[in-house]
Ligand code: NAP
């Protein structure tokens with residue numbers, strides 16, 4: 001029995017990565033391009049899309065950017081129609097990456113702030129998945145990758161809305177798997193650990209005395225790899241889940257966390 005390495009190729013595929021002007025989404029889209037995929041991405045405003053286009057161009061990637069808020073169903077349906085127009089086909093691969101976090105103690109969090117996080121981090125992936133699945137059914141194949149989190153498994157102070165959304169996104173992943181697996185659509189998730197991006201920059205800021213942020217030191221002590229992750233750490237797992245090599249993998253949350261979820265943490269010295 002031989003193994004055809006071309007199963008890891010994304011040649012001829014169209015990938016939509018949401019919120020991918022920078023950060024984890026940009027890293028994943030860049031890996032997909034290297035694996036042969038054509039790249040579409042969206043962001044919430046023209047300025048962000050332009051910044052993203054410049055970054056892809058600098059990386060030698062011919063990506064197309066679109067303005068669309070993932071919580072706006074009409075805008076998302078127009079996004080998919082525009083992609084079909086521009087690429088000649090609907091997305092074969094969707095990465096629901098766009099997301100926000102609000103770090104507020106629950107008793108101080110307004111219902112509006114709660115709703116905004118849930119709307120972007122959970123309802124957004126529902127809306128975008130609903131828009132791309134019909135095209136995947138027509139094609140007879142599709143790959144959906146939801147970007148979950150360690151907070152799909154664990155809570156911590158100040159991130160109640162985010163953890164609830166990412167826990168829900170884990171179950172949405174399993175439900176899309178259950179409902180559309182018979183159409184050869186695989187819906188999986190990546191659960192990044194703590195990754196150095198703008199979203200976590202406040203947790204890594206140097207203190208006024210120049211020392212490391214206490215949370216920075218805490219995460220490094222809690223992670224067997226003894227470091228923060230980078231978007232590059234997520235590229236190989238994302239290409240695997242977007243490729244034919246994972247056609248019998250469905251409903252999985254693949255944690256890419258340096259081992260943090262497996263580790264009780266280093267004894268304080
Ligand atoms: P990031 O640096 O904050 O980037 C988030 C991206 O999503 C930005 O491009 C942002 O655009 C976009 N976005 C926000 N709201 C949007 C909306 N309504 N519609 C369309 N785009 C929207 O975050 P990141 O660290 O790269 O994280 C990306 C994903 O990974 C998120 O889902 C996050 O929850 C998840 N994650 C991150 C970590 C980590 O440690 N960094 C770990 C686990 C999971 P604007 O800049 O224009 O707002």
Ligand code: GCO
Pocket residue numbers: 101103148149150151156159162191192193194195199200203
């Ligand atoms: C936080 C962090 C985390 C990471 C990530 C961990 O405030 O605890 O932002 O939520 O972003 O989700 O997997």
